[in-house]
Amino acid sequence: MNFYRVKKECSRGCFLAMLALLAGCAQKADALKLSAHQFSVEAQQAISALDDARTAQFSAPVRSLDAQQAIFSANLAQFTGTLTADNLPILINPDAITIDPAENARWQGEMANLRNQYQSFAAIFTDIGADDIFGAGTIKASAPLLQKLRTQLASLAQTLGTSPPAFLVRRDALIARINKIHSDTSISATDRSSQIKDWWQQWQTLAGDEKTTWQNAMRHFITASQLGSKLQTQIENYDKITSQTMLTGIDKGLRLVAQNRNLSESQIKQKAGTMIDDLVKQARP
Numbered sequence: 001m002n003f004y005r006v007k008k009e010c011s012r013g014c015f016l017a018m019l020a021l022l023a024g025c026a027q028k029a030d031a032l033k034l035s036a037h038q039f040s041v042e043a044q045q046a047i048s049a050l051d052d053a054r055t056a057q058f059s060a061p062v063r064s065l066d067a068q069q070a071i072f073s074a075n076l077a078q079f080t081g082t083l084t085a086d087n088l089p090i091l092i093n094p095d096a097i098t099i100d101p102a103e104n105a106r107w108q109g110e111m112a113n114l115r116n117q118y119q120s121f122a123a124i125f126t127d128i129g130a131d132d133i134f135g136a137g138t139i140k141a142s143a144p145l146l147q148k149l150r151t152q153l154a155s156l157a158q159t160l161g162t163s164p165p166a167f168l169v170r171r172d173a174l175i176a177r178i179n180k181i182h183s184d185t186s187i188s189a190t191d192r193s194s195q196i197k198d199w200w201q202q203w204q205t206l207a208g209d210e211k212t213t214w215q216n217a218m219r220h221f222i223t224a225s226q227l228g229s230k231l232q233t234q235i236e237n238y239d240k241i242t243s244q245t246m247l248t249g250i251d252k253g254l255r256l257v258a259q260n261r262n263l264s265e266s267q268i269k270q271k272a273g274t275m276i277d278d279l280v281k282q283a284r285p
Contacts, residue, residue: 028238031246032139033125035234038253039146039227040122043153046220047114050156053165053213054107060093060169114152121149136239143235150228157221158276164214170206174199211265218268223260225275227253 124142181187181195230249234241263271 028241028243028246029125029128031243031250032234032238033122033128034250035227035231035246035253036122036125038250038257039224039231040118042220042224042227042257043118043149044115046153046156046217046224047111047118049213049217049220050160051111053160053217056209056213057165057168058099059167060173117149117152121145139235139238143232146228146232146235150225150232153221153224153228154275154278157218157225157272160214160217160221161272161276165210165217167206167210174203174206215263215265215268218272219260219263222263222268222271222275223257226256226260 121142124138124145128138178196178199181192181199184192187195230253234246234249
């Protein structure tokens with residue numbers, strides 16, 4: 001084999017090695033994009049769950065059409081004024097409340113802003129490689145932003161943990177009903193017992209719905225926090241880890257999402273406590 005042939009083979013070998021390196025880096029970059037997407041999606045679901053919890057706080061009880069008609073008939077029988085477009089909805093559904101439009105708009109604006117932050121973060125990784133061949137500059141620069149977003153999630157979870165959702169309108173309606181049952185001396189003992197039993201079942205349903213809403217939101221916050229922690233490690237060690245390690249991290253993330261769907265109440269509280277403790281540690285100077 002002459003010198004030129006050796007040189008040609010070496011050049012070909014270097015070229016193939018470079019292609020393999022680029023393919024590996026591309027695979028690793030794509031894996032990082034998926035990790036960022038996982039985190040973003042779960043964080044947005046946590047925010048949506050928080051939004052749903054607030055909506056449920058001010059939602060009136062859901063009643064059948066027959067029950068709605070009976071309530072309207074009873075209210076109309078006691079009403080002595082003139083029906084108008086303003087008071088008719090109150091007679092139809094006396095438990096409904098109207099949220100101040102300005103306050104509602106402010107809240108919806110905050111929720112949209114929060115969702116946009118996590119969407120924008122995931123979008124950072126869409127064009128990895130724009131500033132250099134491996135996108136290392138873009139990736140490293142995203143680390144402080146991710147830390148800020150993780151802290152924000154933990155703070156929101158802390159607020160949710162200390163102030164669990166209470167469905168205020170439904171609670172007020174049930175409290176008014178039990179007071180009415182208690183003060184009505186015209187009904188028989190049998191009817192009173194039956195009404196109290198029905199009321200008790202509705203109260204337990206309410207408490208269960210509140211707990212389910214809280215647990216659902218906290219599961220999303222916990223999962224987003226765990227995915228964010230894994231992503232932080234991947235970003236900060238991007239130049240050291242392999243594409244296989246990145247892909248393994250994605251698989252672990254998928255399993256986390258599935259496992260956290262079945263967390264018990266005690267497990268949720270334990271994991272939420274760990275997440276909030278980490279927040280406190282990060283806040284220390």
